[in-house]
Amino acid sequence: MNKPAIAIDLGGTKIKIGLVQGNTILAGTAIDAHSGNGLQERLPFVAAAIQALLAQQNLTVTDIAGVGMAVPGIVDSVQKRILSIDKKFGDAPGIDFESWCTNALGLTLAIENDARTALIGEWKFGKAKAVDNVVLITLGTGVGSSAVIEGKLLRGKHFTAGILGGHSVINYKGTVCNCGNTGCVETEAATWSIGAKVKAHPAFAASTLANECLIDFESIFRLANEEDFLAKQMRDESLDVWAACAINLIHAYDPEMVLVSGGIMASSSYIIPYLQQKTDAHAWTPWGKVKIESASYPDAAALLGAGYLVTNE
Amino acid sequence: MNKPAIAIDLGGTKIKIGLVQGNTILAGTAIDAHSGNGLQERLPFVAAAIQALLAQQNLTVTDIAGVGMAVPGIVDSVQKRILSIDKKFGDAPGIDFESWCTNALGLTLAIENDARTALIGEWKFGKAKAVDNVVLITLGTGVGSSAVIEGKLLRGKHFTAGILGGHSVINYKGTVCNCGNTGCVETEAATWSIGAKVKAHPAFAASTLANECLIDFESIFRLANEEDFLAKQMRDESLDVWAACAINLIHAYDPEMVLVSGGIMASSSYIIPYLQQKTDAHAWTPWGKVKIESASYPDAAALLGAGYLVTNE
Incomplete structure (x- = not known):
């Protein structure tokens, strides 16, 4: 079995965070998106919520395979950048998420459009x-x-x-x-x-x-x-x-x-x-x-x- | 250089036939589609037009790589069948074009939707x-x-x-x-x-x-x-x-x-x-x-x- 991953679902109202292994969400949490204020200022809270979730599960980042982020916008999954997103998260295209992930968590990042990650979930583990x-x-x-x-x-x-x-x-x-x-x-x-x-x-x-x-x-x-x-x-x-x-x-x-x-x-x-x-x-x-x-x-x-x-x- | 191919463009009004090599139509002809009468009854005329075109060019079927057919409908390009087409050619889904090609001309057949073949033409030889x-x-x-x-x-x-x-x-x-x-x-x-x-x-x-x-x-x-x-x-x-x-x-x-x-x-x-x-x-x-x-x-x-x-x- 692979190590579990941290999955982030960036919603306009809530940012959901899950500890995911295969088809199972082992544990989860969520924080308010406050998306009108942009995303940059929320990232320290996201990192803190991830650290708290790991601590609660008696895990450290060495137990984790990496971070997967689902985003409601157009995402360059190779350069790991958000190309276009609702103006609520208007600062997101300027954010270097990969560096944030490395610096704040010491983890690698995968990032993708949220409808695509949802389809992957259904295609690998659900009705599809x-x-x-x-x-x-x-x-x-x-x-x-x-x-x-x-x-x-x-x-x-x-x-x-x-x-x-x-x-x-x-x-x-x-x-x-x-x-x-x-x-x-x-x-x-x-x-x-x-x-x-x-x-x-x-x-x-x-x-x-x-x-x-x-x-x-x-x-x-x-x-x-x-x-x-x-x-x-x-x-x-x-x-x-x-x-x-x-x-x-x-x-x-x-x-x-x-x-x-x-x-x-x-x-x-x-x-x-x-x-x-x-x-x-x-x-x-x-x-x-x-x-x-x-x-x-x-x-x-x-x-x-x-x-x-x-x-x- | 490859041998030339016979290309057929099955239109609702005219059936166009070309002797094609790379980006060049070496020679061409056309016959009326009379599409209201179905396609089966037109096939002997198509074969005759191809034979006439070859004779005019001092060629025989041994000089030809095969037949490519462009069809205004949904085409199974693997089984080489027309799956759905305007009712003018209502009998087309029942026709075994590959056998016709073998029997009437002694040639192999490729068959595809006409918008796809047009795009291939543009993609290989034109602006695309x-x-x-x-x-x-x-x-x-x-x-x-x-x-x-x-x-x-x-x-x-x-x-x-x-x-x-x-x-x-x-x-x-x-x-x-x-x-x-x-x-x-x-x-x-x-x-x-x-x-x-x-x-x-x-x-x-x-x-x-x-x-x-x-x-x-x-x-x-x-x-x-x-x-x-x-x-x-x-x-x-x-x-x-x-x-x-x-x-x-x-x-x-x-x-x-x-x-x-x-x-x-x-x-x-x-x-x-x-x-x-x-x-x-x-x-x-x-x-x-x-x-x-x-x-x-x-x-x-x-x-x-x-x-x-x-x-x-």
Whole structure:
């Protein structure tokens, strides 16, 4: 058995840290991201949390294979730099994470986009085990994606291949996205965008959604279930957006399986059958049907994949 | 120098046949496709045209390396079968082309999707020479695509990867496509669909487009240039559809270059700068800008690529 790795999942709200060995998270902790203040000032706290986690487990850095970091942005996994990330972590492209890892912890670093590490987790340890052609879609604050084609994780020349499914244009006359383009999947149906979309609807005041403190997909699916007309419309439009996203990814990468993960998947019992039915009907796959499934490790896959990269790349 | 190959470009109107050696078409001919009658009944005429071409060049089949066939559909290049194709050639999936090639000509066969062979032609002999990450878009009767990623032609597990860019959903509430899905690139802006779209517009009768015998992109670009309001609207919407298509393909495959080819490219002086400007502004490429260029061999690339496959795969 390999030594365990330290895996870091850099989220906009929480930075999750796990002690990972194979398919198991032996122990974990988390600290607030305070991402509005940038990432540099959080790194000493990340190092301290890692040291505390090791001490709690009676381990030292000599027991650890290295650090694997999952990042919600475009990552140069060779130079170990973040190339592009949400402005909340605007200072991240300037940070030399490898030096930080060496200096603060005495450990080597692997760094990768978080949708890719999540897919690695599912591909090595979850439902996509032994599936050599698989796409992951994460539906949450944003919409992420990643792809394994013919047994190889797709990265591309400039590290962007596979991970921009949330910025697939599915409504070219639609709403402007925070990326500047029009009609991306994310701007049409993700947690960051749906509240504004609902409130801008002319019928908003007449909907029970107007009584909600927080408009998100939990409230939309719940009130749709109670037959609120606007919640039903927003639910159904969002499902069609995600179906278009899934079809575009199937057409792009020719997978056998699409795994769906992310915060919105609390409503997976509704989402998965809908996506299966739409992709069965409309993805052009003369060989058969692509399996649409919810992910095995919606919370842990990114950590498992980051740990895998430490010991296998 | 390798022996020359016979290349066949199976179009819906014409079946083009070329004697191909490297980047040169030594001689060529074409026969009507009569595609409404299926393909089986055309094969004796294809064989006769090949024999006539060889005789005209004072060659026999022993001088030829083999036959390369470019097909506008989904092709199993290993089993050498057509998996899916427009219903005009509805009998094609049942045809054993390899046996036909052996029996009628005494030659081996390579068979591939035509957008892939066109990209091979551009990649080996044209503007994409030595570019290891490149996407081709063909704008014509339909919209085709193909991709080379990290020096490898993308085929995918079931032979559909890269070639379905024309069925990327860019308008999920839009028009129903002939594939059954809604809002594909093709149904929003291709030669087969644009006439019906123009005629269905409420302002059609008031437009000078109503005086045209044939409504296609030639007439649309021409009358837009003469300030016809509907022609301008249709031109601009079509450009935005193709820009969304290009952005989706850039996001999917992370290329350095996008080549654009196909019949519509008679208006390339207008189309290429527009696509360059839109992808510069809206494709998420933190490393730099993707070059958008018109193809080197808009008419011959598919033949050159099919010939290349014969002698190199």
